[in-house]
Amino acid sequence: MGVKLGILGLGTVGTGTVQLLQDAVGRHPLLEEIEIYRVGVRSPDKPRAVELPQSVITTDLAAIVNDPAVDIVVEVMGGLEPARSLILQAIKNGKHVVTANKAAISRFGAEIFNAANEAGVYVMLEAAVGGGIPVIQPLKQALSVNRINTVIGIVNGTTNYILTQMQTEGSDFGDVLADAQRLGYAEADPTADVDGLDAADKIAILASLGFGGRINLPDVYCEGIRQVSKTDITYAEKLGFVIKLLAIAQYQNNDHSQLSVRVHPTFVPKSHPLASVNGVYNAILVEGEPIGQVMFFGPGAGAGATASAVTSDILSLAAALKSNTAAPNPLLTCRHEDYCQVTPISELVTRFYARFLTKDHPGVIGKLGTCFGNHGVSLESVVQTGFQGTLAEIVVVTHDVQEGNFRQALEEIRSLEAIDSIPSILRVL
Structure with missing residues (x-):
């Protein structure tokens, strides 16, 4: 019995998926x-890189999800609507769904997975995070016996390239962004990438799988890379770090009661495995007990990489349908219904890097130290690095401190007459 696909969307990912399915020689026999x-x-008249019979192509997307002959609906159109409605209608009609849509899953995952569990169908989403990197299925299956402590990754190729x-x-950021847009690595409207929103969608999905509970997307702290300057990158280099936009989900304490889920630019020590992940590549580091650290690395976007992930999900479902085991397998479904309690960012305990521009007054470093000390902030290093015009530049790196205490210290420091501005504040891994 052949397995019939209804594909929603024939853009970059849809085209890559069709090309892969049409070139099956030397791949899995199934x-x-x-x-x-149906596609x-x-x-319908747009020129395309794949050839399909006219009878296969339609503009009536609802007809695809309602067609009794379709076994699997593959949603690769992106966006929130009509993608969400079509996915829900496909599920209602008892069809399995493969999607690459991290935005729809991170926002409407609860609704979609409740419907899928009720209908007894699968929703597969390997392509939603990390492009071609297999990380969703390992978190659901191979790593599921571990007690996961940390999922941390570079999950957005555009910001990593920049x-x-x-x-x-x-x-400077602006010049590199313009180059990235010209090369096709960044969208004309880069907001979702450079402001960290895309990474937030992805870490919400990974955290949900890793920590066995749903994540409320507004609970994910999100900060992008627009404020990262070439000056900060130079100081990072001097101090033994590189700056990466990290998506982080981790327990902050031993009793696993404080889960932090956040996206922000971060000083990463050069010795850390993620420090050497460059360009448009993605990597996700999972740390658990008893396994220790496992890292998944590869192309995080692109037609071929994403099509590989979409087609692997199609293949898994086709195998289940062919062997008549399409009844949901708990290792493949998302059955958790409780929401994770996510700790507010003010309670995060981490190290910080801050850069100050100060008037050239005597004793300014001592005053900085006093303000930090008043709020329990211990300094690892303080360096006066030189001058920008008439202003002295001072860089500090703290020991671990609660974010709320650090922010209170900065408020006090801002009121000092000697402080002109605080151009940069970044967290340190």
Whole structure:
């Protein structure tokens, strides 16, 4: 029995998926039994990189999810609507779903997985995080016996490319962003990438799988890379760090009661495994007990990489349908229904880097030290690095401190007459 696919969308990922399915020779033999039965598009006359019979292509996406002959609906159109409604309708009709849509899953995952569990179907989402890197299935299956403590990753290729170029070329953010847009690594509207929103969607999904509870997306602290300057990248280098936009989900304490889920630019020690992940590559580091550290590395975007993840999900479902074991397997479904309690960012305990511009007054470093001491902030290093015009530049790195205490110290420091401005505050891994 052939497995019939209804594909929603024929953009970059949809085209890559069709190309992979049409070129099945030398791949898994079951791929040859998968039929591209219907493909939904917005513009049927648009020139495309794949050839499909006219009878397969339709602009009626609802007809695909309602067609009794379709076994698996593959949603690769992106966006929130109509993607969400079509996924829910497919589930209602008893169809399995494969999606690459991290935005829809991170926002409407509870609704989608409740519906799937009720209907007894799978929703597979390997392509939603990390492009072609297999990380969703390992978290659900191979690593599920571990007590996960940390999931931390570089999960956005655009920001990683920008930060890598700033580091290697000594360029400003705006110049590198313009280059990235010209090369196609950044969208015309780069907001979702450079403001960390895309990474927040992805860490919400990974945290949900790693920590066995749903994540409320507004609980994910999110800060992008617009404020990272080439000056900070230079200081990071001098201090033995690189700056990366990290998506982090981790327990802050031994009794696993404080879960922190956040996205922000971070000083990463050069010795850390994520420090050498450059360009458009992604990597996700999972730490658990008893396994220790496992890292998944690879291309985080692109037609081929994402199509690989989409097609692997299609193959898993086709195997289940063929062997008549399509009844949901708890290792493949997302059955947890409780929400994780996410600790507010003010309670985060971490190290900080801060850069101050000060008037050239005697004793200014002593005053900084006093203000920090008043709020229990211990300093690892204080360096006066030189001058910008008439202003002295002072860089500090703290020991571990609660974020709320650090912010209170900064408020006091801002009121000092000697302080002109605080251009940069970054967390340190």
